[in-house]
Amino acid sequence: MAENRRGLGRGLSALLGDVAETIEDGGAGVPAERREGAGVLEIPIELIHRNPDQPRRVFGDVELIELTESIREKGVLQPILLRPSPKTSGEYEIVAGERRWRAGQMAGLGVMPAVVRDLDDLQVLEIAIVENVQRADLNAIEEALGFKALIERFGRTQEAIAQAVGKSRSHIANTLRLLQLPAEVQEHVMQGRLSAGHARAIATADDPVALAERIVDGGLSVRDAEALARKGADKAKAPAARKSSGGGSKDTDTAALENDLSEVLGLDVSIVDRGGAGELRISYKTLEQLDDLCRRLTRAG
Template identity: 40%
Template sequence: MAEPVSEEMLNIPLERISLNPLQPRKHFDESKIIELSKSIENQGVIQPLVVRVHPELSGHYQLVAGERRLRALKMLDYQEIPVLIRNIKDHDLLETALLENIQRENLTPMEEARSYQNLLREHGYTQDKLAERIGKDRTTISNLIRLLQLPESIQNDVELGRMTSGHARALVSLPSEDLQLLLRKQLLQQEWSVRETEKRVRQILGKLPQAGIKKSLDGSSEEKKQMLLNLEEDLQRQLGTRVGIRHSGKKGEIRIHYQNLDEFDRLYSLLKSR
């Protein structure tokens, strides 16, 4: 995680706080803001906003975390508010804001995915290094970032709650945008569950020529990496456990993980029956 930072608690004029330009959260539910403002009106500000000294404006501050509370306080015409001032460098601003939002489960899956992608790009992290720094499983990060490959309409569906990230993860396994949009239309119209969507995706993939897998594994390193991630996720969905695939040249190995003997028995029975 980001390096430890010094902190100071103060009351400062609300007008001196500017928004975080790297705020991971882009979508705010107005009804939730109104609900929060009523809570603050009754109970006061229980948790201070997190800010840092503005890097360019003397005497001003930049929000790090707490934009929902800031919006609610503006509704209530607060003039001065309690804040926690942290000494956060530009380099750590996005990471700190992301962690604050993740810990409060404030981000949509797409906001989280874009934040991870930005951290990978801006900091030069590998997915393994990013997972270590923010305390998330690498597979979770990888699966979310893959959602950014989907058409914008499907990303918007996830953003607005018309479908879950589970639906979207199933659709991203399809090899073309046309197929993804076709199934999107069907799942929204017929209100498929995630399980039903996964089933339909497997049916489609089962009818496609399997030469595509061999071609991808023989292709560029990026193409091979993406295909291995797709195959890992497909096996994980079918087996209900973590799966790792290592491929080199024409050979490789598949590792199936289990937590205890009961899970081993379940996996053994499942594989034996196929």
């Protein structure tokens, strides 16, 4: 991993890559043979157990089968990271590398190459989240649940999490908001039927479940999802707008210009013209949308 990763990202790189450093065997009396290169152990696969707090819950069948075949042909190229089991003496818990461990079991391996470290629960959770986020292994809901656990169980702030995983604070906040979506929509994201972009686009809609079904059934893009959400919001605002304007409507040119700008920016745009002077209003629903707009305006400048 790149050395310029911030926070735990750099620490994880050291843990996984710097196996030249001699480490202690975390389980006294455990049958573990050292491989070439100090610090890497051959741990009997039956003594290794998954981390129950692992943020990744969904493992794709296709990629797991492909990794299994690769391990059968070439072996495990990168050791997994373990800690001594906090529950059973002489056994180990996975900190990073569960997919390799699963594939190793499927490939019929008797031992797994591993690095063992003494880590507490907070370090284990943070490392698991960092590894999966940096490798894009988590779907958005898994990522959000991991962030939520860091906040609720260990008192981490959004800013601290952002520094640890190398993301912006707005990314953390917007990801956490996905947990407010109905369970049916979250399940679509978990199973890969909806992307995080889709989910954010419909997060504030009146009926996100119906919109999610429409997006999944039609294979719609994120831009299509945003357009659908805007249409629903426009319909909801229309009666109030007519009432406040006394039943008047904007001229065709102004409405067309609003539509053109909305298409370009992907945001709601409203023009209030008062005889040649007025206001241009751009509405955003998330901090990520605001960040994107600021980047566009800065580049344009």
